[in-house]
Amino acid sequence: MATCAKFWVSMLVIKCVAGKDIPVGLLLPYDANYSYSMTQVKPAVQMAIAKVNEEKLASLNLTIKLVARDSQRSEVHGPLAAIDIYRSVYLFLGPVYGYSIAPVSRYAAYWNIPVITAGALETSFSEKSEYKTLTRVGLQYSEAATVFKHILIKYNWTNVALIYHGNPEGTPRSVCYMLMWPMLEMIIEYTGKPDVAFKRKFDENTEFNATKLLVEASLSARIIFLCASPDSMRKLMLSAHSLGYTNGEYVFFSIDLFGRKNDLARPWYDATKSLAENDRTKKAFKSVLSITLKKPNNQQYIQFSKEVKEKAKEEFPNVQYAEEEVNYFVGAFHDAVLLYAMALNKTLEVNGSLLNGLEVTHRMWNVSFNGVTGEVNIDDNGDRSTDYSLLGYNPSTDMFDTVGYYLGNKKKYQ
The missing domain is CATH 3.40.50.2300 (Response regulator)
Known part of the structure; x- marks a missing residue:
């Protein structure tokens, strides 16, 4: 040298x-x-x-x-x-x-x-x-949206509802908003429709009517994507359970890219709640599939x-x-x-x-x-190709386990 x-x-x-x-x-x-x-x-x-x-x-x-x-x-x-x-x-x-x-x-x-x-x-x-x-x-948020595109294609789903937390106007946009925007564009491109079947933003830092959101979504779609904090997710899914939406007619997707290991394994669990309350929430979450980063x-x-x-x-x-x-x-x-x-x-x-x-x-x-x-x-644009996991309830382990992968480098869901 x-x-x-x-x-x-x-x-x-x-x-x-x-x-x-x-x-x-x-x-x-x-x-x-x-x-x-x-x-x-x-x-x-x-x-x-x-x-x-x-x-x-x-x-x-x-x-x-x-x-x-x-x-x-x-x-x-x-x-x-x-x-x-x-x-x-x-x-x-x-x-x-x-x-x-x-x-x-x-x-x-x-x-x-x-x-x-x-x-x-x-x-x-x-x-x-x-x-x-x-x-x-x-x-990248856009790649996370691509994961859902592959899932929609695999199951031939076209009518989709988006329900997500958004910050008040005039404040920085929420992570959920940043995720949902490229997802919205992806769904429109995939379906060829001018808009998604249903989309609603709510502020989880104030009181929100989970039941109303879900009922309105149910009029347009059976596939519902949710993005919110763990507490808001539990509130939404308990409402879905009370409405009878967790009997197999609807599919709920939760987006939790940065979730902690224990929270991802038992998303229904709240240490402040009783055993009976957590059991009820767990029943509701059996209808949920979660998308998260594939972690080492x-x-x-x-x-x-x-x-x-x-x-x-x-x-x-x-x-x-x-x-x-x-x-x-x-x-x-x-x-x-x-x-x-x-x-x-x-x-x-x-x-x-x-x-x-x-x-x-x-x-x-x-x-x-x-x-x-x-x-x-x-990749050749200087962006990492990331792998994702699809998690679902496993009765054998009584936890959420991996049920599918999206391999970013291969652009493939399996």
Whole structure:
């Protein structure tokens, strides 16, 4: 490897790449209420950096260094954090929040700096003419809609109802709204009809009439897609049970992409309710099929989760993890570092410049590798192809188990 001889000077930026550190900016909120908080993700990123520094970059005399900044899950503070460090970093990891990463990604394209995130889930981020240096290692809402399209095709369903939680006007759109919008477009395209049979938004933070929603939906469709919090889902399904809609005439789909393991296994269970009440809710949920991310279920991920938690205690002794295994965002950001290290190697193999963010970005596209989250497939648009699980009630285990898969890389439901 040649000694450091290449300099890039722009807006008082001087970066030297060979035999030097490679600073990487991590832009996430420190607020532990978010599943992609700095307290949960940073330890995993540090583990990945240590791994690639030793196994991939030492021979190149390069070392990735982490620069962490609080994005505050804000459309103001996230971009400001990026502006604060862009003169020195070679990569941004994050943000996740759509209103934060949109301006960061636009600026990064101008600065010629790669961006990798497990966020940017909204459909608009697939437009790489605008987000030229953005690579997404997580799911996309549009792909989740494609999962339902394959299910509709498989069973030849055309009349569909959508019932979902939406935030009040003038506030950020809910996750359910973001999911339902591409689903709405997909259904219209698939059926050739100008609209779906029925769609209703409700605000679960206020009192809502679940019975009225379901009765109105039943006049138009027998296939009903629901997207709401666990508490609202229980309310909706109890109402469906009382109406006699859980006797097999209707099929209910629940969308819970980021659900916790225990909640997904027993979506009817509420610790504040009596045994009789939970049993009644369980009967209602026997008519529900749930779509969620296909999560790693192997010893490697269990061990990875254990090591992440141990490392987290060093810097964040008060951090709390909701379940035994770390969440989807933690693993995805870990694998983002592996992807970046691969791109650095490929760029240098062809005597490319690590200062050319667009070149490095494109070397992360149209590739596959094994990470802690399983097989990572990045398509030629810089977006990950994600696998999903379809869960349903299994009387043998008295839990929700997998009844089908959607393989994102193969675009196939089985």
